[in-house]
Amino acid sequence: MSGLATDGPMVECRGVTKSYAKGDREITPLQALDLEVPSGDFLALMGPSGSGKTTLLNLIAGIDRPTSGSLKVGGVELSTLSRAALADWRNAHVGYVFQLYNLVPVLTAYENVELPLLLRPVSRAERHRRVEAALHLAGIADRHDHFPRQLSGGQEQRVAIARAIVTDPSIIVADEPTGDLDEASAGAVMRLLVDLCDTLRKTLVMVTHDVRCAAHAKRTLHLEKGRLVGEATRHAEGR
Amino acid sequence: MRQAVRRVAVIAVAICCVAWGVADSLAGHAGDRPPDIAGMMKPELFPGAVEVSEAVAKGKPGEMIALRGHVPAKDGFDASRAIFRLEETPTADGVTPASDRPVATVRLVSAAGEPLKGSVEQQQRLKAGAEVFVLGTVRSGDGKAAVEVDAVALHVPRGGLPPGFFLKEADPAAKDVSEARTQPLKVGQDVTLRGRIGGGTSPFVAGRAIFTIVGRALTPCNEKPDDHCGTPWDYCCDSKAEIVANSVTVQIADPKGQPLRTSMKGRRGLRELSEVVVVGKVTAVGGEGVVVTATSIAVAR
Amino acid sequence: MRLIPFDYAVRNLGRSPLRLALSVGGASVVVLLVIVAAGFVRGMELALATTGGRHNVMILGAGSEESVERSEIPASTPSLLEASVPGIRADAGVAYVSPEVHAMMPVECESTGAARQVMMRGVTPAASLVHEQVRIVEGRWPIAGQGEVMIGAASATVLGVPSAALAVGGRVRFDGRSWEIVGRFASPGTIVEAETWIPLADLLAASRRETISCVIVTLQPYDEASGEGAEFADIDAFTKTRPDLELVAMPERDYYGALARFFGPVRLVAWLTAALIATGGLLGGLNTMYAAFASRIRELGTLQALGFRRAAILWSMVQESTLATTAGSLLACAAGVWLLDGVAVRFSMGAFGLVVDQQVILVALASGVALGVAGTLPPAVRCLRPPIPEALKAA
Ligand SMILES: Nc1ncnc2c1ncn2[C@@H]1O[C@H](COP(=O)(O)OP(=O)(O)OP(=O)(O)O)[C@@H](O)[C@H]1O
Ligand SMILES: [Mg+2]
Numbered sequence: 001m002s003g004l005a006t007d008g009p010m011v012e013c014r015g016v017t018k019s020y021a022k023g024d025r026e027i028t029p030l031q032a033l034d035l036e037v038p039s040g041d042f043l044a045l046m047g048p049s050g051s052g053k054t055t056l057l058n059l060i061a062g063i064d065r066p067t068s069g070s071l072k073v074g075g076v077e078l079s080t081l082s083r084a085a086l087a088d089w090r091n092a093h094v095g096y097v098f099q100l101y102n103l104v105p106v107l108t109a110y111e112n113v114e115l116p117l118l119l120r121p122v123s124r125a126e127r128h129r130r131v132e133a134a135l136h137l138a139g140i141a142d143r144h145d146h147f148p149r150q151l152s153g154g155q156e157q158r159v160a161i162a163r164a165i166v167t168d169p170s171i172i173v174a175d176e177p178t179g180d181l182d183e184a185s186a187g188a189v190m191r192l193l194v195d196l197c198d199t200l201r202k203t204l205v206m207v208t209h210d211v212r213c214a215a216h217a218k219r220t221l222h223l224e225k226g227r228l229v230g231e232a233t234r235h236a237e238g239r
Numbered sequence: 240m241r242q243a244v245r246r247v248a249v250i251a252v253a254i255c256c257v258a259w260g261v262a263d264s265l266a267g268h269a270g271d272r273p274p275d276i277a278g279m280m281k282p283e284l285f286p287g288a289v290e291v292s293e294a295v296a297k298g299k300p301g302e303m304i305a306l307r308g309h310v311p312a313k314d315g316f317d318a319s320r321a322i323f324r325l326e327e328t329p330t331a332d333g334v335t336p337a338s339d340r341p342v343a344t345v346r347l348v349s350a351a352g353e354p355l356k357g358s359v360e361q362q363q364r365l366k367a368g369a370e371v372f373v374l375g376t377v378r379s380g381d382g383k384a385a386v387e388v389d390a391v392a393l394h395v396p397r398g399g400l401p402p403g404f405f406l407k408e409a410d411p412a413a414k415d416v417s418e419a420r421t422q423p424l425k426v427g428q429d430v431t432l433r434g435r436i437g438g439g440t441s442p443f444v445a446g447r448a449i450f451t452i453v454g455r456a457l458t459p460c461n462e463k464p465d466d467h468c469g470t471p472w473d474y475c476c477d478s479k480a481e482i483v484a485n486s487v488t489v490q491i492a493d494p495k496g497q498p499l500r501t502s503m504k505g506r507r508g509l510r511e512l513s514e515v516v517v518v519g520k521v522t523a524v525g526g527e528g529v530v531v532t533a534t535s536i537a538v539a540r
Numbered sequence: 541m542r543l544i545p546f547d548y549a550v551r552n553l554g555r556s557p558l559r560l561a562l563s564v565g566g567a568s569v570v571v572l573l574v575i576v577a578a579g580f581v582r583g584m585e586l587a588l589a590t591t592g593g594r595h596n597v598m599i600l601g602a603g604s605e606e607s608v609e610r611s612e613i614p615a616s617t618p619s620l621l622e623a624s625v626p627g628i629r630a631d632a633g634v635a636y637v638s639p640e641v642h643a644m645m646p647v648e649c650e651s652t653g654a655a656r657q658v659m660m661r662g663v664t665p666a667a668s669l670v671h672e673q674v675r676i677v678e679g680r681w682p683i684a685g686q687g688e689v690m691i692g693a694a695s696a697t698v699l700g701v702p703s704a705a706l707a708v709g710g711r712v713r714f715d716g717r718s719w720e721i722v723g724r725f726a727s728p729g730t731i732v733e734a735e736t737w738i739p740l741a742d743l744l745a746a747s748r749r750e751t752i753s754c755v756i757v758t759l760q761p762y763d764e765a766s767g768e769g770a771e772f773a774d775i776d777a778f779t780k781t782r783p784d785l786e787l788v789a790m791p792e793r794d795y796y797g798a799l800a801r802f803f804g805p806v807r808l809v810a811w812l813t814a815a816l817i818a819t820g821g822l823l824g825g826l827n828t829m830y831a832a833f834a835s836r837i838r839e840l841g842t843l844q845a846l847g848f849r850r851a852a853i854l855w856s857m858v859q860e861s862t863l864a865t866t867a868g869s870l871l872a873c874a875a876g877v878w879l880l881d882g883v884a885v886r887f888s889m890g891a892f893g894l895v896v897d898q899q900v901i902l903v904a905l906a907s908g909v910a911l912g913v914a915g916t917l918p919p920a921v922r923c924l925r926p927p928i929p930e931a932l933k934a935a
Contacts, residue, residue, distance in 0.1 A: 054929070063845050063928040084849065091847025098932065102842040106551035116846045119542045163846075397764065438783065439602075446773040449780050479602075483783045490781070497626065498777050525620075526784035 008075060010171055010203040011037035011060055016069035018055050018226075029055040031226040032069070039170075042197045042204040044217035051223045053207040054175055060205055061173045062090045074170050091119045095164030095202075097174035101156040103148040109135065109159045110144040116167050130166055137200075138162035138192060154185030161192060165200065172196070174206040178213055190216045273362050274321045274355035276347055280363050281394045283445065284372045286505025291327040295341040295386045298377040304388060307372045307506075308343060309402050315367050321347035321355035325371055331403045331535045344387045345373050352389070363395060370399030370501075396501035398493060400448070405507055406537035409433070409516040417454025417485045424487075424529050428521045432531065433539065435459065436513050437472030438486045443511075448491035448499035452515060457485050459512055472511035480527070487529045489517050489536075496522065496532070507538050514539040543852050544843070549859035559832055560864060563825065567868025568875070570821035571908045575876035577814035578903045579894035580885065581807045587892035588800045591730035592792030593672055595629070595761060597775045600754040600795075602786040606802060608642045608795070609659075612751035613787060615639065620785075621755060625778050627770025629760040631669070636758035638666040641743045643753070647736060648713040651705045658698055659735045659890055660714075662743025662752075670758045673730055679708040679723030684739035690723035694733040694891040697884040712736070715746040731796070734890025756792060806887065818907065822915055829861055830919035837923050841931025850924050857920040862912030869908025873901050 013035040019028040029052035037043050045053045058064040059071055062078050065086075071078050074093060081089060090096075103112045113131045122130070135141040140158040148156055157177060164172055174193065178186035194216050197204045206217060214220045222229050285305035289297070294306040308325030310316075316323045327340040346354045359365050372394040380386035416434035424430070434452030436442050437459060443450045453459075453474060461471035468475060474482050490498040503509055519533035553560050592598075599621065604611035618639045622628060629636040641662035648655035661667075665681065668674065682688035689712060696703040706712070710721045719738070727733045744750070762769035772791055779787040790798075833840075843853050873896075881896040926934070 058929045061845070063932075087844070087847050087849055090845065096845050098842070100838075102838060102932070104548070104839055104842070106548065106555060115843075118545065119847050444773055444776045444780060446771070447777040449777045451780060451783065479786055486783065488780050488783065490777070495626075497774070500773075523781060525782050528782050528784045530781045 009036040010039040010041070010074055011035065011205070012070075012072040013059075014070040016056075016059065016066045016071050018052070018059065018064070019067045029226050030059075030066070033226070033228060035221070035228065037203060037205060039203055040197070040201050042194065042216070042218040043206070044214040044220040045205065045207045045223055046209070046211075046214055046220055047223035052226045053223050056223065057173050057175050057205060057207050060171070061094050061096050062086050063096075088119075091116055091167065093170050095161075095167065095169040095172040097157070097160055097164050097172065097177045099176040099179040101148070101153070101160040101180075103156055103159055103163075105148050108145050108147055109140065109151065109162075112148070112159055113163045113166050116163060120167065130168075131162075134162040134166035135159075137165065137196070152185070153181050154188060157181065157185070157189050158192065161189070161196070165196060165202070168200075169202070171203045171205065174204070176207055176209065178208065178210060186210070186213065273357045274347065274359060276321065276355070276359060276363055276393070279347065279390065279393050281372075281374075281392050284394045284396065284502050284505055285374050285392070286510075287508070288372050288374075288505070290507075291325055291343045291386075292341045294343055294377075294388070295380060295384060296382065298380045298386045298388070300377050300379055302377050303374070304377055305372065305374045306343060306388070307370065309399075310365065310367055310369045310371060311342075312367050316358050316360040316365075317354075318358050319356070321357065321359045323359060323365060323371075325373065328370070328405075329403045330405050330407045332407045341383075342385050343373070344385065345371075345375070346378070346387065346389050347393075348389050363393070364397065365393075365395060368402075369395055370402075371395050396499075398448070398499035398501050400491065400499065400501060400506070404491070404535055406516075406518075406535050409537035409539045410518065413516040415454045415456075416452055416487055417456030420454065420484060420487070420529070424521045424524060426521055426524055429519075430521060430531055431516065431518045432487060433514065433516045434486070435472075436509065436511055436515065437474055438482050440470050440473045442472060443502065443504040444498070445502055445504075446500060448501050448503050449488065450503055451486050451488050452517065453482065453486045457481065461512075470511075483527045487531050489515075489519070489531050489533050490522075491536075492522070492532045509538060541849050541852055544848060544856040546859060549856045549863060552856075552860050553864060556832065559828055562828055563861060563864035564868040564871070566821055566825055566828075567865035567908055567911055568872040569868075570818050570911060571865075571869040571872035571904050572875055573817045574814045574907045575872060575880060575896060575900060575904045576894070577810045578900040579876065579880055579896045580810050582897065582900050583885070583892045583895040584803060584807070584887065585800050586895050587729060587731045588796045588803075589793065591727075591732055591796040592794075593670060593758060594793070595759045596670055596756055596792035597759060597772055597789050598754050598756050598792045598795050599775065599779065599787050599789050602788045605788055605790060605795070606798065608753050609644055611642075611753045612749070613754065614785060615750060615752050617752070617785065617787065618755045620782070621757060621775075621778065624781070625757075625770060625774050627760055627762065627768065627774060629758045634666070634669065636666065636669045638670040638756045639664060639740060639752045639754075640667065640756060641740060641747065641749070641753045643743065643747050645714050645747075647699065649699050649701045649705050650711040650713055650718060652699075652701045654699050654701045654705075656699050657888075658695070658714075660743060661735050661737045662740040663737050664740050667737070667756075670756045671727070671732065672758075674725050674727045674732060676723050677726045679721070682722050682737070682739055682742075684741045687717065687719050687742075688722045689719045689736055689738045690725055691721055692733040692735045692737075692890075693724060693726040694884060695736060697886055697891040698734045700886070717746075729893075731890045731892055734892075803887075818911065822911060825861075825865075825911065825915035826918060829915055830922070833857065833919050833923040837926065837931050837934035840924055841926070841928050841934065844928050845932065854917075854920050854924060858913055858916045861916040862909055865908045865912035865915070866905065869905050872908070873904050876900070876904065 013033055016033045018030040019026050047053050059066055065079055113134055117127045135144050138158040138161045178189050190213050196202055208214050288305040288307040291308040298304050309328050311326045323345055325343045348354055373390050374392040375388040375390035378387040378389050410431050413431045413433040416432050419432055434454050436450055436452055438451040438453045457474050457477050459471045460466045460468035516537045516539055517533045518535045519531045522532040523530040600608050601611035601613045618637045622635050622637050643660045644657050645660050646655055647658040682690050696706050708721055711718050760769040762771045775789040779789050876896045880894050882893045884891055884893050
């Protein structure tokens with residue numbers, strides 16, 4: 001379904017630099033960064049505010065482009081894709097989970113999850129089946145006809161996660177998915193993500209400030225001033 | 240939703256196609272009714288239409304051409320197909336025996352290029368002796384005596400000019416209108432007058448064989464230096480009284496004295512400021528106006 | 541390109557009832573003004589276009605083709621025409637040949653003192669033959685030499701007085717004399733209704749002239765089989781046989797149709813006013829829409845992140861506001877049909893009614909749609925411009 005090459009790392013960054021020209025000053029949130037994320041990995045990105053975590057995540061998710069360097073996701077060189085091709089690629093291969101859920105307020109939970117599927121040549125019945133399955137996996141099937149304003153933050157994030165997985169993407173990126181949640185909801189959301197990673201064999205890259213969240217990941221990388229610092233921390237394998 | 244719309248559209252198109260087909264086949268098998276040529280008929284003549292002899296001499300296959308002529312008195316129409324013949328309109332002077340006149344064969348064809356079925360005789364004023372204007376493409380021609388034309392449009396004047404109305408040669412003894420009008424003209428008087436078509440913004444009348452001509456005593460605006468008048472034939476630099484005193488109205492009339500129901504503009508190159516020699520009779524004098532009913536006209540070069 | 545469901549656009553309308561009310565209300569006000577302008581122009585055009593009989597030809601003085609009031613032709617013209625042109629319609633030996641004088645004159649309504657320029661038409665009984673549209677709705681035809689006039693149904697509008705002030709039996713003043721109103725006539729949808737008709741002899745005396753303005757004849761339609769009847773060309777040819785009379789012939793409808801061109805500047809002003817008001821409305825709309833879209837930038841970024849093309853999102857936004865303005869336009873059209881259609885307006889030639897017909901409705905709806913599109917594109921494009929990462933950070 002995903003159509004991406006399964007051998008080789010899912011994400012492969014080689015000398016990725018991202019810089020913004022601000023007048024005569026240049027800000028470089030990412031500096032010659034090398035990173036590999038193998039398929040099926042659950043990677044947590046940590047680091048102080050402004051260290052470039054979101055920037056890196058956006059590059060991997062194909063909603064931004066590196067200034068220089070090579071960035072391959074699933075074997076596809078993203079920097080060579082056109083704007084339109086990148087949009088189609090995103091729709092087919094990436095699930096994005098946002099800190100603030102970013103659900104469309106005028107659509108119900110069901111319709112929000114259905115949204116990315118509308119871009120696919122999928123029949124209505126097939127769409128229905130997939131949306132229900134995604135809502136079920138995210139544990140929010142009972143609230144499918146509720147609007148976002150009728151849901152709690154944790155529930156909203158579940159809907160957002162359902163929306164991220166409904167297209168069966170090869171990689172899921174999440175930017176502080178628990179940043180706005182209380183501890184209990186945060187724990188539940190993290191367990192859901194871990195489950196998805198395990199059962200659906202998805203590659204997951206997550207940015208977080210919370211060490212307890214990072215603890216759920218298979219490995220954690222630290223970013224500081226646009227560079228990866230220190231060694232990746234391996235967590236207990238038997239988790 | 241989108242699929243439903245598409246399905247409805249497809250069905251609608253299909254229904255239209257079927258309806259079209261049925262209508263088409265009905266029309267195609269409607270028996271031996273005369274061909275429907277009303278759509279080809281135009282209310283006005285085609286200005287600059289050439290005589291049959293010129294069409295024969297110059298018409299090249301594939302070219303568009305406008306020609307005029309008369310349907311011969313005998314054997315003018317094909318009995319079963321929409322084909323008729325036009326022969327050279329004889330002039331009042333150079334008389335040619337009918338057998339030597341150049342002939343144009345006019346075909347009214349279907350979209351497929353085949354002549355329509357049924358004779359067109361007595362259709363839309365087409366009949367033996369009728370004056371006919373044809374606009375069409377030359378199909379073939381021998382360059383000498385015959386040409387074949389596929390018509391796209393026809394005009395048959397309601398009151399066609401009689402054959403032999405135009406003269407080849409202008410009478411050199413013709414009097415200029417201005418000169419003739421120095422003496423009062425009387426009803427019944429025979430005249431041969433030379434003048435230029437003009438005397439108003441529209442000296443012709445669309446659909447009627449009538450126009451006004453002006454004598455040499457007046458100069459049209461375009462022959463005056465520094466004049467940029469768009470309608471120089473209206474002699475607008477002269478007073479209306481002056482124009483009336485130097486002009487006559489020329490008409491080609493039916494037996495009742497009413498102008499024939501056909502346009503003169505565009506025939507044999509006639510247009511505003513064309514110089515003509517008119518042979519005819521004064522038939523009316525009203526106030527300062529004089530009407531000459533013409534029996535023949537020569538276009539002076 | 542895959543589009544965003546129409547539903548999304550519809551539901552977005554419900555986000556802010558206040559904004560929806562503003563868009564719908566604003567659009568309906570603007571469109572109503574467009575309807576006034578279009579109804580005015582259309583009413584004037586239609587009144588001029590339908591004035592005149594289908595088989596009528598007007599013979600007037602050469603050079604006066606644009607205003608018959610200036611025309612002077614010999615009083616002998618009607619009899620000449622009758623004698624020279626076969627095919628003029630005749631009933632029981634009476635030919636449809638109407639000699640007329642047209643003159644603009646200041647007319648005063650005696651009961652109110654209101655005075656305005658009125659188109660006066662001096663007529664003989666033959667006028668009732670050639671002007672088939674004219675019907676006497678009250679009273680009778682005026683008799684020459686008795687100081688009598690007949691007024692058109694729109695006269696009250698022309699003079700700016702209540703219609704009771706011009707009832708049969710009332711009096712008007714012109715040429716320093718008082719005249720009795722003995723009849724009222726209607727000629728629906730034409731500008732003839734704004735005229736005052738008086739016997740030809742009386743008007744000739746009042747305007748101290750011997751010439752008439754024009755002759756109007758009704759032709760018997762030409763029949764090819766019998767050769768009976770006449771066409772415009774026959775009258776045109778007649779004028780050529782008498783160059784000394786300096787006549788021109790025009791189909792009566794063409795004469796009034798040409799007047800429409802003469803009023804081009806008036807139409808321009810009407811359209812310009814409507815355009816200015818529409819521009820004002822548009823600027824207000826732009827502001828509202830910008831505020832609405834700016835609060836949605838993060839959502840717009842999300843849709844792009846999910847893979848929707850910007851053009852698809854833009855289309856949805858255009859649908860959204862066009863829906864609102866179209867609803868407003870429909871309200872305006874309904875109001876236009878109920879309230880504006882037929883409302884009488886004065887203009888220099890007389891009076892006519894505003895016309896709200898299919899064409900005006902079409903113009904109104906089109907301007908509503910244009911308002912929606914033009915009001916959406918700039919703010920929508922602006923809100924779609926930030927790169928996705930920036931949009932996702934928006935408040
Ligand atoms: N569009 C931009 N123009 C200029 N500078 C930018 C832009 N986007 C990000 N930056 C800069 O890049 C740097 C990295 O930003 P980024 O959002 O990746 O940080 P972050 O690690 O996600 O921080 P936080 O933990 O606070 O979310 C910051 O210094 C920021 O100011
Ligand atoms: Mg961040």
